[in-house]
Amino acid sequence: MTEWVTGRVSAVRHWSDKLFSLRVEADLAPYQAGQFTRLGLMLPTAEGALERVAHAYSFVNPPQAGYHEFYIVLIPQGRLTPHLQQLQVGDTLWLARQASGFLTLDELPAGRDLWMLSTGTAIGPFLSLLAAGGIAERYSQLVLAHGVRWGSELSYRDEISQLQARWPGRVHYVPCVTREPWREGIAGRIPAAIAQGALEACVGLPFSADASRFVLCGNPQMVKETLQALQLRGFRKHLRREAGEICMENYW
Ligand SMILES: Cc1cc2nc3c(=O)[nH]c(=O)nc-3n(C[C@H](O)[C@H](O)[C@H](O)COP(=O)(O)OP(=O)(O)OC[C@H]3O[C@@H](n4cnc5c(N)ncnc54)[C@H](O)[C@@H]3O)c2cc1C
Known part of the structure; x- marks a missing residue:
């Protein structure tokens, strides 16, 4: 049974008409960087009763931050996100007290270079992992690729710059913008950039089995096609019963 706690919105940031971040104060159970919890609101049903509608959202903040932050995209016809987007400082919402998820440092396969490949709001758990810091002790090179349609969707740039300054020369940020020419990174989707060797070339870091x-x-779709592109290069899923090189989490 999910244990729900009340949270209070302490900050809201609207990055665009669809993308926003909510900072929430709530008494949650301890969690790890890369995990998610569930956010919920009481919403009216067709019959006029109230029901809790809740979905999974990843923490963007490192666990030591002292607040909980979520990076969310409005699904215009969606059930919950149009209401989350309306929240203002001081409003309350429900949070599952216990976080979940396996995109955590202790679940990632050991190696030298970690390639974090995300689309849209799924950059969030990687920002959490990076800001938590332990990842820089485990890996030498940290690549953060962010697939978006438009350059205006490349949120959290200041935070990414701070991470790059914290570990000079070790944090490589690769925006992958699909619908307009962009001055940096890669023009196109992550799976194609892998298949064509463009991702490695952009970072200047070739893939290697070791x-x-x-x-x-x-x-x-990105997760599936990226997995296929990496499998064609000889990499395998990382499972608890059989070590490989690739971990993943789907957002829907
Ligand atoms: C482990 C996990 C972590 C997640 N973390 C986040 C997060 O940090 N931020 C976030 O915005 N969402 C996240 N999601 C998705 C989130 O849980 C909801 O599915 C989403 O917010 C839809 O809510 P809704 O009720 O408005 O739309 P619904 O009425 O439930 O409509 C769902 C449909 O919207 C689309 N959709 C769902 N999520 C997204 C998305 N992120 N980007 C684009 N299209 C989407 C899909 O087509 C899906 O079928 C996560 C999902 C999982 C499983």
């Missing part, structure tokens, strides 16, 4: 480990998060 060194490269991958963690994929976001749009299930």
